[in-house]
Amino acid sequence: MKELSLNVLDVAKNSVKAGAKNIRIEITETEDTLTLAISDDGCGMTPEFLQNVTDPFCTTRTTRAVGLGIPLLKLEAEQTGGSLSIESKHESTHPTDHGTTTAATFFKNHIDMTPLGDIKGTIITLIQGSPDIDFLFIHTSPDFDVRLDTKELREVLGDEVPLDNAEVLMWISENLSEQYGNN
Numbered sequence: 001m002k003e004l005s006l007n008v009l010d011v012a013k014n015s016v017k018a019g020a021k022n023i024r025i026e027i028t029e030t031e032d033t034l035t036l037a038i039s040d041d042g043c044g045m046t047p048e049f050l051q052n053v054t055d056p057f058c059t060t061r062t063t064r065a066v067g068l069g070i071p072l073l074k075l076e077a078e079q080t081g082g083s084l085s086i087e088s089k090h091e092s093t094h095p096t097d098h099g100t101t102t103a104a105t106f107f108k109n110h111i112d113m114t115p116l117g118d119i120k121g122t123i124i125t126l127i128q129g130s131p132d133i134d135f136l137f138i139h140t141s142p143d144f145d146v147r148l149d150t151k152e153l154r155e156v157l158g159d160e161v162p163l164d165n166a167e168v169l170m171w172i173s174e175n176l177s178e179q180y181g182n183n
Helices: 004-017 047-052 069-079 119-129 150-157 166-179
Strands: 022-029 033-040 083-089 099-107 134-140 145-149
Touching (some): 004 022, 004 099, 022 119, 069 099, 119 134
Parallel strands (some): 022 134
Antiparallel strands (some): 033 099
């Protein structure tokens, strides 16, 4: 993919399809590395599926027999000297504590480093497309700390105003822009 934000969108949409009610997206940057971690409380993966999840022909898609999201994320991380890890607990063996965490680490100074891209737009797209799911977004770097928690927004807005309301989405966009220093 051309931007890591598209990988975030892909993995988070997989979380939505897995029935997650809570999705945590965390980006941690140091001077040398960028780590993406997406965690959810969805149904999780069976050990058999987890073992093959980086194979492009291992997919839950019904429209085609190829799933490239995770394999591409793994390739993009490894091309920079980084890595991908996935941990998952399936609901059949962990009925109260199930879900998946996907984490990829990239070395930022490598020539093959994919740019982060429009992460703000990705977060807004996820909230707009799945307004009933709670998202916690955290992006830390040596230069800034950005945080957005839709549970906190729901407490302020109450049940009357949905998160996909145009004014709420505009506020989220402006809030994220302010936290990023309008970058």
